[in-house]
Structure formats: C-alpha cells, structure tokens
Amino acid sequence: xxxxxxxxxxxxxxxxxxxxxxxxxxxxxxxxxxxxxxxxxxxxxxxxxxxxxxxxxxxxxxxxxxxxxxxxxxxxxxxxxxxxxxxxxxxxxxx
Amino acid sequence: xxxxxxxxxxxxxxxxxxxxxxxxxxxxxxxxxxxxxxxxxxxxxxxxxxxxxxxxxxxxxxxxxxxxxxxxxxxxxxxxxxxxxxxxxxxxxxxxxxxxxxxxxxxxxxxxxxxxxxxxxxxxxxxxxxxxxxxxxxxxxxxxxxxxxxxxxxxxxxxxxxxxxxxxxxxxxxxxxxxxxxxxxxxxxxxxxxxxxxxxxxxxxxxxxxxxxxxxxxxxxxxxxxxxxxxxxxxxxxxxxxxxxxxxxxxxxxxxxxxxxxxxxxxxxxxxxxxxxxxxxxxxxxxxxxxxxxxxxxxxxxxxxxxxxxxxxxxxxxxxxxxxxxxxxxxxxxxxxxxxxxxxxxxxxxxxxxxxxxxxxxxxxxxxxxxxxxxxxxxxxxxxxxxxxxxxxxxxxxxxxxxxxxxxxxxxxxxxxxxxxxxxxxxxxxxxxxxxx
Numbered sequence: 001x002x003x004x005x006x007x008x009x010x011x012x013x014x015x016x017x018x019x020x021x022x023x024x025x026x027x028x029x030x031x032x033x034x035x036x037x038x039x040x041x042x043x044x045x046x047x048x049x050x051x052x053x054x055x056x057x058x059x060x061x062x063x064x065x066x067x068x069x070x071x072x073x074x075x076x077x078x079x080x081x082x083x084x085x086x087x088x089x090x091x092x093x094x095x
Numbered sequence: 096x097x098x099x100x101x102x103x104x105x106x107x108x109x110x111x112x113x114x115x116x117x118x119x120x121x122x123x124x125x126x127x128x129x130x131x132x133x134x135x136x137x138x139x140x141x142x143x144x145x146x147x148x149x150x151x152x153x154x155x156x157x158x159x160x161x162x163x164x165x166x167x168x169x170x171x172x173x174x175x176x177x178x179x180x181x182x183x184x185x186x187x188x189x190x191x192x193x194x195x196x197x198x199x200x201x202x203x204x205x206x207x208x209x210x211x212x213x214x215x216x217x218x219x220x221x222x223x224x225x226x227x228x229x230x231x232x233x234x235x236x237x238x239x240x241x242x243x244x245x246x247x248x249x250x251x252x253x254x255x256x257x258x259x260x261x262x263x264x265x266x267x268x269x270x271x272x273x274x275x276x277x278x279x280x281x282x283x284x285x286x287x288x289x290x291x292x293x294x295x296x297x298x299x300x301x302x303x304x305x306x307x308x309x310x311x312x313x314x315x316x317x318x319x320x321x322x323x324x325x326x327x328x329x330x331x332x333x334x335x336x337x338x339x340x341x342x343x344x345x346x347x348x349x350x351x352x353x354x355x356x357x358x359x360x361x362x363x364x365x366x367x368x369x370x371x372x373x374x375x376x377x378x379x380x381x382x383x384x385x386x387x388x389x390x391x392x393x394x395x396x397x398x399x400x401x402x403x404x405x406x407x408x409x410x411x412x413x414x415x416x417x418x419x420x421x422x423x424x425x426x427x428x429x430x431x432x433x434x435x436x437x438x439x440x441x442x443x444x445x446x447x448x449x450x451x452x453x454x455x456x457x458x459x460x461x462x463x464x465x466x467x468x469x470x471x472x473x474x475x476x477x478x479x480x481x482x483x484x485x486x487x488x489x490x491x492x493x494x495x496x497x498x499x500x501x502x503x504x505x506x507x508x509x510x511x512x513x514x515x516x517x518x519x520x521x522x523x524x525x526x527x528x529x530x531x532x
Binding site for chain 2 (some may be wrong): 005008011012013015016019020022023026027029030032034036037040041043044046048050051054055081
C-alpha cells in the first residue's frame with residue numbers, strides 16, 4: 001500500500017526537478033549574456049586605459065613644463081638640450 | 096502500550112508532513128528564483144548590454160584615434176587560463192603593488208610556477224636558493240630582496256616619485272636621498288612600478304619618451320617578462336583575453352618617418368650631407384618606429400617586379416637600415432656614408448620608406464628666371480594685351496600684327512608685363528604705354 005505522503009513527495013520532487021532545469025536554463029542564458037557583455041566591454045576598457053595613460057602623460061609633461069617655466073635649470077646641459085627637444089616635439093605633436 | 100505505537104504513527108505522520116512542506120517550500124523557492132531570473136534579471140542585463148553597445152559606439156572613435164595616433168593595431172585574442180596563471184599573478188602584482196613583503200610559499204604545483212606570498216620567513220630561508228632558481232627559470236623578476244622597496248612603493252604615490260625624479264634631474268633639493276637611491280635600485284632590479292610605469296624610467300628617458308609611444312604604456316613599459324610587450328589583459332569569468340598591440344601598416348610609419356626628414360629637406364633643399372646628424376635629435380623621433388617591419392615589407396619577394404622599377408638608391412638605403420645582405424644593391428654604392436647602420440647619404444631623406452613602384456618626390460622650383468620667362472608665351476600674351484589696348488585707343492587692327500618694327504618697340508611693354516606678372520601695379524603699364532591718350 002502506497003503512502004499518500006510518498007506520492008505527494010514524488011510529485012513534489014518531479015516538480016522541483018522541473019523547476020531546477022528551467023532555472024538552470026535561465027542561468028545559462030544569463031551567463032551567456034553576461035559573457036557577451038563583458039566581451040563587448042573589453043573595448044571601452046581598452047579605451048579607458050588609453051585615456052588613463054594619456055592623462056598620466058599629460059600630467060607628467062605639464063609637470064615638466066611647470067618646472068621648466070619656473071626657471072629651474074637642469075644639472076646637465078646635454079640633458080637640458082635633449083629635454084628641450086623632446087618637449088618641443090611633444091608640443092608640436094599636441095598642436 | 097497502545098498509546099506508544101499511536102504516538103509513533105502520529106510522529107511519523109508529522110514528519111512526513113514536514114518533509115512535504117519543506118519540499119513544497121523548495122519547489123516554491125526554485126520557481127521564484129526562475130521567475131526572478133527570467134522576468135527581472137535578464138531584462139536588466141539586456142538593457143545593460145544595449146547600453147554597453149552604446150558606450151562602445153561612443154568610444155569606438157577614440158580607440159581608432161589612439162590606434163591611428165600610436166600607429167598600432169590592437170588585436171584581442173584568447174588564451175587558456177592555465178598558461179597565464181603565472182603571468183596574471185605577476186601582472187596583478189605589477190598593477191596593484193599589493194604584494195606583501197613576506198616570503199613565497201609553494202602553491203603545491205611547481206609546474207605552474209605560481210607562488211603566493213606568505214609571511215613565513217623560515218620557509219623562505221630554506222627555499223631561498225630554490226626559489227631563486229625557479230624564479231630565474233620563470234624569468235620572474237621578484238626576488239626577496241627588493242620587497243622592502245616594494246613596500247615603499249606601495250605607500251608612496253607615483254607622482255611623488257615623479258617629483259623626486261624631477262628634483263634629482265633639475266638639481267632641486269631632494270627630500271630624501273635614501274628613497275631616491277631605493278628607487279634607482281628598483282629601476283636597476285627591474286621591479287615594475289605599481290600603476291604608472293613611466294615613473295621608473297632611466298634618467299635619460301626624455302629623449303625617447305613621447306606621448307605617442309607611451310599610449311599603450313602599461314603594456315609596454317610594464318614589460319612582463321613572460322609576455323610580449325604591448326599586451327593588455329581583459330579577464331572574464333571563464334577565459335582571459337589578451338590585447339596585443341601590433342605596429343600599424345607601413346605607409347603610416349612611412350609618412351611619420353618622412354615627416355621627420357621633411358623639415359630639413361624643405362627648408363634647405365640643397366643642403367649637403369650631414370654626417371653628424373643624430374636620429375634622436377629629431378623632435379618626431381619616437382621609439383615606436385619599427386623600421387625592421389617596414390623593410391620587411393619592402394624586401395618581400397612578392398613585388399620583385401615593382402622593386403625593379405624603384406631607384407637603386409632606395410633599395411640600398413633600405414638594406415642599409417637593417418644591415419642587409421652584402422653583395423646586393425648595396426654593393427653598387429659602396430661610398431655612401433652610414434651612421435649606426437642608417438644611411439644618411441642623400442639629402443632627400445623623405446623617400447626612405449617609399450613603397451615599391453613609387454617614384455621619389457620632386458621639389459618644385461618656383462623662382463623662374465626672367466630669361467626663361469621671356470621664352471614662355473608671355474611674349475605672345477603681351478602682344479595680345481598691347482593689341483587690345485591699341486584697339487581700345489582706336490588704332491588699326493593690322494597695325495601690330497603686320498608691323499615688325501612696332502613689334503620690336505613693344506619690348507618695353509613686354510617688360511612692363513613681366514613686372515605686372517611679378518606683382519607690379521597695373522597702372523604702371525598704362526603710364527608707360529606710349530599709345531595711351
């Protein structure tokens with residue numbers, strides 16, 4: 001004689017299995033979408049990295065220009081010449 | 096006695112009901128989770144994806160802009176996670192600088208070469224030699240000695256290190272010489288900087304540092320020992336993407352390289368050879384030029400028929416750039432002067448990287464001597480102008496065309512016309528016109 005609880009529990013188990021399968025499918029879809037989104041976000045990530053580096057470079061060059069405009073002379077004359085040429089090249093490139 | 100089995104049956108019934116209720120609750124929770132994922136999360140993620148597309152559309156221009164300005168092409172390619180574990184570890188340590196100054200412990204799998212920092216110093220003493228050898232084999236530049244300086248780097252902002260470098264360079268009063276020495280030691284050892292790699296450049300970096308070349312700086316200047324320079328890492332949950340910066344096409348570099356040599360060639364077109372010319376002195380010189388690739392493009396055996404049409408000096412200069420095979424076209428011009436492998440023999444250096452089939456550009460001569468100008472149709476033009484003037488004054492039509500003597504008397508008109516061509520006011524012509532009433 002089958003227990004009524006056992007029958008009900010079997011039905012509940014099959015229902016749970018069905019729900020888990022559906023949930024698993026949904027999670028798979030969600031994972032795929034997130035992966036695609038993350039792959040697409042790689043490009044803005046690169047652009048952001050480029051801007052960050054550009055910002056760092058501009059900060060550095062502005063710092064150098066500021067120091068140079070304050071009248072501080074470099075210790076080595078050769079270094080000064082090279083720095084000036086590099087700075088002029090940078091300014092030309094900015095323009 | 097009869098109460099006890101009854102109570103057991105009731106207890107069993109109660110337990111069964113509790114199990115059923117628990118299973119119902121589990122079922123309801125799974126159904127709710129599925130509903131939430133389907134109805135709430137997935138639409139939000141879809142919207143996020145749409146917005147991400149919009150963001151990428153907005154930033155696409157800037158990526159192309161930076162790629163064009165740095166003359167590189169960014170390619171993303173996937174790598175398996177196993178091979179990049181060590182690299183990612185080093186790169187993360189490079190990026191964040193959070194590696195603690197403890198020792199390194201073995202991760203259990205020496206083949207992967209992944210070591211995690213711990214604080215056990217005794218293990219460090221035991222395995223230091225082994226660690227060094229394994230590190231050397233893995234080309235990882237992290238040795239236990241500079242870890243103290245890593246800590247300094249950690250606590251110090253990069254711009255303070257900047258300022259220290261600048262103060263050292265420009266003879267400003269240095270805040271702390273020990274720290275400066277420490278930074279120099281770091282740069283000598285090769286420990287990568289935490290966030291801005293330019294801080295640990297050698298003192299003479301300004302000769303080669305340009306914003307264009309350092310556009311991809313964290314990838315190039317960080318210089319992870321096991322990876323190719325010029326790579327960025329984008330890691331997802333299951334796979335890791337690497338971004339490789341490859342140099343752009345040859346014509347882009349050609350124009351930039353030609354722009355460097357265009358300035359002296361345009362300002363002084365007939366300038367003789369300059370044996371003391373320094374490549375680094377050019378303001379456009381940047382370390383991102385890739386002459387080898389350009390010469391490879393030019394020296395491919397494919398366009399041999401086109402190369403046959405190019406001037407011989409072009410080919411010799413290309414071979415001279417990379418120190419090409421002797422006995423080829425370079426042997427035909429052995430008298431060319433070279434400077435560090437680069438040929439500066441000709442004054443018109445702007446056609447160094449001309450693609451095969453292109454002829455070198457010619458400089459136009461705008462100043463034409465007067466003798467040449469007289470030989471031009473100006474004589475006929477002046478005759479027509481004089482004829483028009485005479486017709487306006489009421490003269491006969493056949494007067495100027497038939498009379499040779501009159502034509503000879505128009506030399507003065509001709510000279511005034513030449514002056515007019517050179518920018519003289521036109522009424523001067525009218526003043527000198529003998530036929531003007």
